[in-house]
Amino acid sequence: MGERIRELGVKDFVKAGLSVAEAIEFDGVLREIVSLCVSSTDIWRQIVTRRLLKPSHPHSFHQLVYYSNYHSSSHASDYADPPLYWFPSLEQAKISNLGRVMEAYGPKLFGASYKDPITSYPLMHKFSVDNPKEYWSIVLKELSVSFIEAPRCILDTSDPSKHGGTWLPGSVLNIADCCLQPGTHPHKPDDSLAIVWRDEECDDSVVNRMTLKQLRQQVMLVASAIDATFSKGDAIAIDMQMTVNAVVIYLAIVLAGCAVVSIADSFAPKEISSRLRVSKAKGIFTQDFILRGGKKFPLYSRVTEATSCKVIVVPVTGDELGVQLREQDISWKAFLSSVSQNGRSGYSPFYQSVDSVTNILFSSGTTGDPKAIPWTQLAPIRSAADGWAAIDIQPGDVYCWPTNLGWVIGPTVLYHCFLNGATLALYHGSPQGRDFGKFVQDAGVTILGTVPSLVKGWKSTQCMEGLDWTKIRAFCSSGETSNVDDDLWLSSKAYYSQIVELCGGTELASSYIAGSPLQPQAFGAFSTASMTTGFVIFGEDGVAYPEGAPCVGEVGLFPLSLGASDRLLNADHDRVYFRGMPTYKRKVLRRHGDIILRTVGGYIIVQGRADDTMNLGGIKTSSIEIERVCDRADKCISETAAVSVAPPSGGPEQLAIFVVLKKGYISNAETLKLKFSKTIQSNLNPLFKVSHVKVVAEFPRTASNKILRRVLRDQMKQELSVKSRL
Numbered sequence: 001m002g003e004r005i006r007e008l009g010v011k012d013f014v015k016a017g018l019s020v021a022e023a024i025e026f027d028g029v030l031r032e033i034v035s036l037c038v039s040s041t042d043i044w045r046q047i048v049t050r051r052l053l054k055p056s057h058p059h060s061f062h063q064l065v066y067y068s069n070y071h072s073s074s075h076a077s078d079y080a081d082p083p084l085y086w087f088p089s090l091e092q093a094k095i096s097n098l099g100r101v102m103e104a105y106g107p108k109l110f111g112a113s114y115k116d117p118i119t120s121y122p123l124m125h126k127f128s129v130d131n132p133k134e135y136w137s138i139v140l141k142e143l144s145v146s147f148i149e150a151p152r153c154i155l156d157t158s159d160p161s162k163h164g165g166t167w168l169p170g171s172v173l174n175i176a177d178c179c180l181q182p183g184t185h186p187h188k189p190d191d192s193l194a195i196v197w198r199d200e201e202c203d204d205s206v207v208n209r210m211t212l213k214q215l216r217q218q219v220m221l222v223a224s225a226i227d228a229t230f231s232k233g234d235a236i237a238i239d240m241q242m243t244v245n246a247v248v249i250y251l252a253i254v255l256a257g258c259a260v261v262s263i264a265d266s267f268a269p270k271e272i273s274s275r276l277r278v279s280k281a282k283g284i285f286t287q288d289f290i291l292r293g294g295k296k297f298p299l300y301s302r303v304t305e306a307t308s309c310k311v312i313v314v315p316v317t318g319d320e321l322g323v324q325l326r327e328q329d330i331s332w333k334a335f336l337s338s339v340s341q342n343g344r345s346g347y348s349p350f351y352q353s354v355d356s357v358t359n360i361l362f363s364s365g366t367t368g369d370p371k372a373i374p375w376t377q378l379a380p381i382r383s384a385a386d387g388w389a390a391i392d393i394q395p396g397d398v399y400c401w402p403t404n405l406g407w408v409i410g411p412t413v414l415y416h417c418f419l420n421g422a423t424l425a426l427y428h429g430s431p432q433g434r435d436f437g438k439f440v441q442d443a444g445v446t447i448l449g450t451v452p453s454l455v456k457g458w459k460s461t462q463c464m465e466g467l468d469w470t471k472i473r474a475f476c477s478s479g480e481t482s483n484v485d486d487d488l489w490l491s492s493k494a495y496y497s498q499i500v501e502l503c504g505g506t507e508l509a510s511s512y513i514a515g516s517p518l519q520p521q522a523f524g525a526f527s528t529a530s531m532t533t534g535f536v537i538f539g540e541d542g543v544a545y546p547e548g549a550p551c552v553g554e555v556g557l558f559p560l561s562l563g564a565s566d567r568l569l570n571a572d573h574d575r576v577y578f579r580g581m582p583t584y585k586r587k588v589l590r591r592h593g594d595i596i597l598r599t600v601g602g603y604i605i606v607q608g609r610a611d612d613t614m615n616l617g618g619i620k621t622s623s624i625e626i627e628r629v630c631d632r633a634d635k636c637i638s639e640t641a642a643v644s645v646a647p648p649s650g651g652p653e654q655l656a657i658f659v660v661l662k663k664g665y666i667s668n669a670e671t672l673k674l675k676f677s678k679t680i681q682s683n684l685n686p687l688f689k690v691s692h693v694k695v696v697a698e699f700p701r702t703a704s705n706k707i708l709r710r711v712l713r714d715q716m717k718q719e720l721s722v723k724s725r726l
């Protein structure tokens, strides 16, 4: 293991971009480390613990060290554990949220079996799955959640038709009020910072700040205005950038006992219209324009094309609107001025049962039409608990995740912050350029959330070079499979901070697999099922593989889950998530549709969606497995998408690979076909044959940037059928 790193010398380091003096110094320390360590993992652990690799070093140098160290351990077997890049320290583990709770409760719960938060993590996880009532009664005390009427119990399983269980029955609360009230545990005084933000094109000005008290006052004012215009229970949409105003409006709608309809600001009128129709929205908050990358894009006009219902229009900059309004619509300023003097002095939150709907979200639609998923007040609690355990969000953290309230991450981030006492950091502009990175630096962001395509862009344009991101103690990544090399780049920007992978679903209000601050981490892999989540991996026969066994198959979630959906507005919930699923220990499993691989050491790698699985010559494989090796087949490749298609004349499925080239590179399908064949045959399976390669300018994606492989598959099918008719 790691023999390649033992062969590296000063010359190699200089070639990878270090100065001679730096290279000599690095070589000296590396030689000492290598002579002391037996395994690649130990070598890497020493390198990162001693902070030998610096954010200022060129990426080529980071690559040289990482890949030389882990070279021979890759592809050792299909189920080998992935290389580790991050390791928890016992000291840190003990002050993490979950570690602290484990130190307090561990000896009582597990007796002499309890050792410490790292060693005993598997025990604690199992406990949370087997005893969700006890786990939740501990965690609820850690979150900023208070009930006006306490729940009768944590979980009631007496109704067999409710596969997911009845959680916190009888309880009454207002979850937005929980976000806005000060508290001592978590530490959330009135003068703590609730939001910090910066407008685009104000990159040299100080970061704006809003305390919890100021946020509460603003939210109450908007909630009073909502009361004056709408009725309790109304669905009210938000189609805006994720600005401070959007966050205030979101919380105000919930505080007023209405339901937010989340619509991403990138949608076309048709998509806006269908979301408003499905949710029966009574009104919509929007902006006159969107400001992104210095350009203004119309938004109000898109919304009016979609609906005749009342639109409340927030100006993108300043106080005045840049558009003429329809008769039924109203400006933000006029809307706020509808509040009487009385209404300005305070507001009584609308307390309602825990299962009332607070938000209607839409899944991204990679497998079909987007599903309209109602979030009750349980979903925010679940989201916050997930962030508490997996991301270890704490008071004092400054948490930034560029997204939109129309994607599950949007509302998730709000609850992550406000129910855990962290500060939300918002950049009012595009996250793709250096300006965003400067905001991250200036705001002192400690947790930065990402999606893989964003990281790919930052790395390839090198726009973040020279910025100081070393306050970041954890990155997060979600939405799509991340790319190992992009993550190597990202993590290196903060001396190899952890990247917490999260994979879940809008309908779960959480992740089902995640990283953990209590376990060593590997790029692009998950180290655990999220707390309280149990699952099995089952084969095509529907039979579950033994617990913990290395295997690959479809995931089936244990059905009991606080915060997971129990209804859909535009589809049959039972049919979508339960019908036709295998049972395990006499309980029907919940469908999630992901194909996952479990390694010998229990790491999990997402292989894609069940519908993206292909059968190549009788061997089942997944798109993502193929793309992982093809992405690295040549320097000219930006990304690849693999699909399989049945030829028009019938017969076995054929493998087709779509390629997007890096800017400024050229290549042709034939050359790439040879390269892909070679790398697939040597890294995956000598029997896999690449039948078609197509270079395209970009991939079709969902509005949230997920590759639509079903569209590529249809496109290839069509091309093949045209060819066969010629």
Ligand SMILES: Nc1ncnc2c1ncn2[C@@H]1O[C@H](COP(=O)(O)OP(=O)(O)OP(=O)(O)O)[C@@H](O)[C@H]1O
Pocket (backbone or CB within 6 Å): 363, 364, 365, 366, 367, 368, 369, 370, 371, 477, 478, 479, 480, 481, 482, 501, 502, 503, 504, 505, 506, 507, 592, 593, 594, 606, 608, 609, 706
């Ligand atoms: N970190 C991640 N790594 C790999 N895949 C991920 C990750 N995060 C999310 N995903 C993928 O996204 C899915 C969840 O996305 P979402 O809830 O928007 O539903 P969707 O499946 O894309 O949409 P629809 O249900 O409408 O088809 C996961 O099941 C998984 O396939």
